[in-house]
Amino acid sequence: MANTEDYLDSLLNSINNTNMSGKKSKSYSGSDPYDNASEAFRKFEREQEYKRDCMVLGREVLIITAQAERPAKAVDLDGQCGLIVEYPDGTRQTLKAGEVRIREKKG
Numbered sequence: 001m002a003n004t005e006d007y008l009d010s011l012l013n014s015i016n017n018t019n020m021s022g023k024k025s026k027s028y029s030g031s032d033p034y035d036n037a038s039e040a041f042r043k044f045e046r047e048q049e050y051k052r053d054c055m056v057l058g059r060e061v062l063i064i065t066a067q068a069e070r071p072a073k074a075v076d077l078d079g080q081c082g083l084i085v086e087y088p089d090g091t092r093q094t095l096k097a098g099e100v101r102i103r104e105k106k107g
Contacts, residue, residue, distance in 0.1 A: 051077055056102060061085065064099040071103065 051057060056074040063070045063085060072085035075092070082094040 047077075047079075050081070056083065056100060060103040062101045062103050063095065064101060074100070 054077065057076065059074055061072055061074050063072050070087065072087045072093075074083055075086050076084040078084055078094050080096070082096045083100065084092055084094050085100075086092050
C-alpha cells in the first residue's frame with residue numbers, strides 16, 4: 001500500500017501542474033490537477049482503510065508452502081496489496097499469493 005510520502009508526492013505532482021494563479025502551466029497534461037489530487041487522496045484513504053481492516057497486520061503468522069511452514073510477522077502491505085512479512089532472522093518478503101495462518105498464542 002502507498003505510504004504517506006507516496007500520497008504527498010502524488011498530491012504535489014498533481015498540484016505542480018497548475019501555477020499559483022490557478023491557471024494551467026505550459027507543462028499541463030490536460031486534466032485538472034485538483035481532480036488528480038482529489039483522486040490521489042481518495043486512493044490513499046482506501047488504502048489506509050484496507051490496512052486498518054486487515055486482520056493479520058502486526059500479528060505473528062505462519063507462512064505455509066508446499067515445502068515447509070515458516071513463522072513470520074505480518075508487518076505491512078505494499079502498493080499492490082502484497083503482504084510484507086518479516087522472518088525471525090530479520091529478512092522481509094512480499095507475498096502475493098499463498099496461505100498464511102495467524103499463529104495463536106499458547107499458554
